[in-house]
Amino acid sequence: MFPKINEVLYIQIASADEKEEHKEYKSRIADTDDNSFLIEVPMQQGNSRLKKLFFGEELSISYINESGVRHYFNTYVTGFEEDVIRLVRIRKPLLEEISKIQRRSFLRVHASLELAVQSEDLTRAVMLTEDIGGGGLSVYCEPEFKIQEGQKLKCWLLVPYRNGGIDHVQFEAEVVRIKNLESGRDLAMLKFSQIMDSERQKVIKFCFERQLDYRMK
Incomplete structure (x- = not known):
């Protein structure tokens, strides 16, 4: 109910x-x-x-x-x-x-997807995601692309589906956290700050498909 x-x-x-x-x-x-x-x-x-x-x-x-x-x-x-x-x-x-059992895990899946980003100073780069969900994603950043918490980014994400189709998802994101990795790269956690609901649904569709793939293995 x-x-x-x-x-x-x-x-x-x-x-x-x-x-x-x-x-x-x-x-x-x-x-x-x-x-x-x-x-x-x-x-x-x-x-x-x-x-x-x-x-x-x-x-x-x-x-x-x-x-x-x-x-x-x-x-x-x-x-x-x-x-x-x-x-x-x-x-x-x-x-x-709706469940009587608490499920704190949000719909977030591990995925290596191409993400093109543009910072406020118009610097551009192509990165790979580490995971993705309906509210944001984590992405690997090379040292030459300077990134900091609170930074706003324009993003274009390449999303593949099980049927072979591909979508391009456009959104704006904010950097909420940065983790320094031993490899010298950074792992940046981004949250969607501006995204059309139709674009978000593309991300959620991909997550459901990927989650189904995990269950079938």
Whole structure:
């Protein structure tokens, strides 16, 4: 059963920062339609600080139904609405995606895909991803391409499908974390900061196909 209007939601946010990922926030459903829930801006448990969410952020959500049973589902931010208060639009899950068992793992798969990037100073490079999901990706950076946390990048991702088809996914991303590797390269974690929902669906389709490939092995 879907959560109802005025239902309290408990939220955790996918993040490259482990401390942030374990924080829990509280919100409430203000409205709903066929594809989305509109929720109030989340508030951190314990200190009542509002948490600003960004387009594309992945969320793990739980709620307690009338029988006292806690249910879980994963989703992501699809937009914002300005009403009397600011509301956050999140994707409504399918009924079969709601579980009584917590599944914190987001839909992220290991994949070596070509990613063309352009930095704000118009420097360009082609890189390979390490993993990818509906909210962002990790990518290997060569030393000659200078990258730093908070940097904004324009990106073009080459996405192959099982049927032989190929899509080009365009988006803008923000560097949220950089890990220095022994090889001399950096592993940069990027989150989608601007991406059309149709483009995100291409990424999610690839992830589902790759996950299915893993299960068949």
